[in-house]
Amino acid sequence: MNHINSEHHLDLTKEEEKGYTTLNLGPTHPATHGIFQNILKMDGEIIIDAEQTVGYIHRAFEKIAERRPYYQITTLTDRLNYCSSPINNIGWHLAVEKLLGVETNKRVDYMRIIVMELSRIADHLVCNSVIGVDSGALTGFVYVFQEREKIYEIFEEICGARLTTNLGCVGGFDRDFSPTAIKKIRDFMKNLPKEIQQFENLLMRNRIFMDRTINVGGISADRALNYGFTGPCLRAAGVDYDVRVMEPYSSYSDFDFIVPIGQNGDTYDRFCVRQTEIWESIKLINNALENLPEGKFNMEVPDFYFPPKQEVYSKMEPLISHFKMVMGEINVPKKEIYSAVEGGNGELGFYVVADGGRTPYRVHFRRPSFIYYQAYTEMIKGSMLSDAIITMSSMNVIAGELDA
């Protein structure tokens, strides 16, 4: 056998090139949890290079939005990050409110915080339990999916839908939280810490899990910022940027909560950051529920508040205004705005250019996972195939958000 020293080895790259395998990971692969294609160049089990193909579920939302009245765009935002639709819905409503110059009262804000934090919990639970699945631990996934189910039941009680919620409207909510909804949230919050603790006991200090995730798919703070990372992935790298703190919307400034950060930006840090955020969300929901003020649940924004159905069916004026709103015959100020909320994956931004007509002139969704997924190649280069799988699930790339 010929002895090859390391320098000599490098010279042989050309020869080795022929020995590389091209591996098609996806587009439909059970381990990628969505329609993603990665064309990997492999040297045995080591990844040399990767190229992502995105756009498999591109639905041209930005083009469709240019023809829709503002209130109808909420249904498009459902389908961005469908693991936490209510955050997207409320993010859009906040953007339109900024455009119209509407101030909401504390009750609306607190109700929104409750809903948004519930969906953040659902989002993080899915992501973290799937990291467990991809490292071979299915148990935790099955445990927390029951909790996610309960969150969806709460959404069902609040707005009637579960996954694509189309929740609330510009100016607040379509209806107040019913006593059943309040009771469901309280029951859920009473039970949740125990379940989360159980889930953490399974994974957080589990030797196998730690070996599989520590120093896997890491990224430095500097590179993460350069790549436009936001949300848990950026915070895992050690940058404490959170839109809820930096530019508080919906009265987040009334509450005390910790923005957790990691150190290495690896899969384990991302897991821990999300896990800590769940605890913070629990605190936020409990606080908001305790201090839920009395008041209106809808700001009755002219041209965006649908009159009560009873009046629509019996009186002329409500019928006319209802019809005008449904057809979208309303005008908005000529303005351009950028409004951002902290979504499940980071800064979810809405850039809206309004020309004064019934539809926006241009809408751009800043989708966090679309922006940070491009760092994937850099994060998995030189690691094993199984690490690539676990890195992707820890980045929580959601196909709907990626492709818009």
Add this chain to the structure above:
Amino acid sequence: MAYTAILDKLTNEFEKEILSVDENSDIVTLIVSSESIKEVITFLKEKLDFIFLTDLCGIHYPELEKELGVIYHLHNLVENKRIRLKTFVTKANPQVDSIVPIFSAANWMERETFDFYGIDFVGHPNLKRILNVEYMDYHPLRKEYPLEDGTRTDKDDSYFGR
């Protein structure tokens, strides 16, 4: 640093390149000539701490002489200040310098903008379509492409206020 100080520094450095300043918008908005957008962004990043590229997207105004626009949102995370830059190019010569050397995040955002508006980012390492199919031969978010089939005769848009 207040916005006035930021704007002073910028206008001192780029007297001719900055075509207009709008301080009344929700975010301070500058219109910059397309030849110098890269220098302005480099200056903002290196001298004024705008280290984060929040967003990059295109826009189309068919009635303007320079129809196509690129809009950049930068964020100074240290002082929590945002700034919006715009640059406009003609449809015949849609060349804008790529800012991928400055922000890696711009890579896919510029590909998306190229895909939808056909803006040619000069110096981009891999400028090809990202969300649409590769054999598509037009840029669908331009205003000349209506959302619905223009040949339909059974629907009168005027009834719907369009």
